Amino acid sequence: MPMPPGIATVTLAGRYVHPDGTPLAGTVTISAPALLTLSGADVIAAGAVTVTLDDAGQFTATLIATDNANSEPTDWAYTVTEKFVNVSSRTYSILLPQGTPTVNLADIAPADPSAGNYIPVVGPAGPSGTNGRTILSGTTAPSAGDGANGDFWIDTVAWAIYGPKAAGAWPSGHSLGGGGGGLITSVNGLTGAVVLDAADVGADPAGSAAAAQSAATSAAASYTDGAMSAEVARADAAYATASSVSSLTTRMTTAEGTLSSLSPRAIRRGGIPDVALADPLYSGSAPTISTTQTTTSTISGAVKYAPPLVTLSGSDVRGDFLFLGATDFAIGASAPDTNYALPTSRYPHTYATPQNSWAFEFVTDAPEIELRFKYMSATTSAYRLSIDGRPVTATTQLVGGTTVGSGHMLKVALGSSAVRRIRFDVYNVPFGGIYIGSTYTLWRPVTTRGRLMVLGDSITDGSTQNSGMGVGTWLYKAARMMGVTDAWEQGRGGTGYITASTSAVFGDRLAADIVAYNPDMLVIKGGYNDASGTQSVISSAAAALYSAAKTALPQTQIVVVGPIAPTATPAASISATDTTLREAAAAASLPYVSLVSGETRNRAGTVVSTQNPFVTTANVATVIGADGVHPTDVGHAELARWMVRALAPVLPL
Structure with missing residues (x-):
């Protein structure tokens, strides 16, 4: 889409390759301030642009120059976030002044992030005679033919400085030694050839x-x-x-x-609110929500913002959504699935069996929106709507529908036009797009606090004992309490360290389900499905998994959480597995959280926090469902608070 007239732009390009020259795969996101007003062009800009590297590892984007006249704020910069497959992500800031209309990131991106993260583009050379010049040197005073106007000259024998040269002539020199130069006359009260010893500068004389x-x-x-x-x-x-x-x-x-040079990527505990007060519901006017079997919008003059890969037609545009908890979107091979996108970033990485739990966000000023989806199940297809960071309901809601397999619209009437941040957490909901009126806008917000992943079992993946399956479990609630928007539910029911069920064991899923998406924090949570196995085998599998995770993700914060004990008196096999995993975590220098004992241990194996075990005699009837294993909605809400309390002591400030 062309830039509105009256706005100066800069074309930004980049190319990324591995050391052997093969191209990297991933995305580059360039984010502007929350709201940028360009009064000279009668335009307000906001959000971010995300470009996907092509087959050669390249991208090009035309962006608003950072020094446009009549912009507010006046001093602003872009934030660049690079995320690549199997390569650590990084974030830094750049200036793109209009005086340099074409810029390559290779010329301005920091080679060493520790050297600073605010990178201006060097502007064009100034008019002749106004640029900074050169400092020259020689063993004598300069001659008339030496240097150019504006240069300085240092005589390295007499230690005198001359300059700046003007009108082709050098002025008299000034001594750089003591006396007449008026510069340095002594050091620490000493004159002449000064030699400072340790006592003169307060140094350690013993070295x-x-x-x-x-x-x-x-x-x-x-x-x-x-x-x-x-x-x-x-x-x-x-x-x-x-x-x-x-x-x-x-x-x-x-x-x-x-x-x-140390740059640990971690989710920090600073700013986490009191968990007893955290995760309140949305306090604004409740929206009116309805579901209808149709693929035609009821909004006047509606424009469809389509997800990735879905073919555009008519007035459709590509939606600039912030996808969270999933990626690698695909569409089905035949209609109607060609109209609906699903992420494939979890085992087995296919469209037919996708990553069911994920989320997307956008900002809009529209008074009503419609979510187009394919109706899959009357019992599992669910969503949770959040407005401005707060869920509208305490639990997920079924999408509702008429005919399974057909297209539907979920309409949200917000009552008025206002800028709102909208989030949908969805489970088993193929995504066909968002519709809003043509006079309103939709743009992408920015994620916060990094990427949190959980490699786990059905306690994280959800069950029939809780609503919303994976998006109704403890993870999404705990993430909100911690201020994390990008929470990845990489659990598979029935799995563990040595138990694959119908999926794969943790170790076999590590590379494709976790490492490929480069989390800032990884929680390895499981063991319940392994408890009937041999403890030595569990120990070996755990040690191999922890070692592989640390090697593949050297900057990722990793915490191990043991098995759930769904009864007030844990079975011996559960207690044994808890001990085995605790010892394996300590051997790998990883923090460990025990649901059985309530203890949190640091990487040295020292207890740093203690609370009641998750399941007790007092709460077992309400937190564990009728199947005797999985948490209820109440249980997941309590587990979320329990986990935040358990994780906080091992999070950096």
Whole structure:
């Protein structure tokens, strides 16, 4: 779509390849401020642009220049987020002034993120005579033919500086030594050829590494038990390196440089509210919601914002949605499935058996919206609507419908036109698009707090004991309490460390279901389905899984959560499995949370928090369903609060 007239633009391009030259796969998201007013063009811009790398690993995007006249705010920058398959993501900021109409990210992106994350584009050269010039040197004073106007000259024998050269002539020189130059006359009260010893500068005369070690230890201490042990090991390496070199300055530089390169990606506990007060319902006027079997919008002048791959027709446009908890969308091979998109980012990664639990968000000023979907099941197809970050209902709702397999519209009448952030958590709902009136707009919001994934079993994947299956479990509720919008439910019922059921064991799903999507935090939660197995076999499988996860995701924060004990008195096999996994986590230097004991242990295996076990005599009748294993809606709400309390002590500040 062409840019509105009166707006200066910059074309941004980039190309990404592996060290062997093969192209990377992934996306680059360029985000503007929440609202950018361009009064000179009578336009308000907001949201983000996400481009997918082509087969050569390239992209091109035309963007609003960051120095447009009459823009508000005046000093703003784009935030660039790079997310690639099997490569760590990163985020940094850039300026795109209109004076440089074509920019390649390779010229401005930081090679080392620790060197800073605010990258301006260097503008064009200034008029002749106004640019900064050069400092030259020689063993004598400069001659008339040396240098150009604006240059400086240093005589390295007499240690005098000349300049700036003007009108083809050099001015008299100024001494850089003591006396007449008026510059440096002494150092620490000493004159002449000054040599400073340790006492002169307050340094450690013995040359020990105490100061450097203290700095390294202090910096390492800022990484709490929630940080990856690999990062702590690198801090320890900085400490050791500081101890082995002779110069205090070199020791400090080495330690600080190594520590500054540490960039653990973690979901932090700072800002998590009191869980007793968290996750309130939407307090605005309740919308009116209805479902009708039709694929024709009832909104006057409606425009369909279509999901990926669905063919556009008529006035349709591609929807700029923020997809959460899933990716790798596909459409069916034949009608009507060609009109509906589903993510395939969980085992077995096919359209027919997709990742059923996922979410999408958008911002709109429309007073009414319609969600087009394919009706799949009267008992499992469900959704939860959230407005401005708050769910409208405490539990998920069935989508409703008439004929299974047919297209339907779910209409949400909001009562008035206002800018709102809309979120749909959906389960078993093939997505056909969002309809709004043609005079209104729809754009993409920004995710918060990173990507949280859970590799688990049916306690996370959901069951018939709770509404909404996977989107009605503890994970989505806990994520909201933690301020995380991108929660990935990578659980499969009946699975575990050594138990595959009809799916695959955790270890076999790690690479394709977890590593490929590069989480900031990974919770490995399971063990119940393994409890009848041999403990030594469970231990070996756990050790292999933890090692593989740490190797493949060196910057990801990993926490292990043990099996649920669905009775007030845990079975011996459950207690044994809990102990086995706790010991395996400690051996791998990973934090461990026990639903059986209520303990949270840090990566060293030390108890850092204790609460009641999740299931007790007092609550078993309400938190566990009729099948005697899976939590109810009440149980998942309580488990969400329980898990936030358990995880918080091992999250970094």
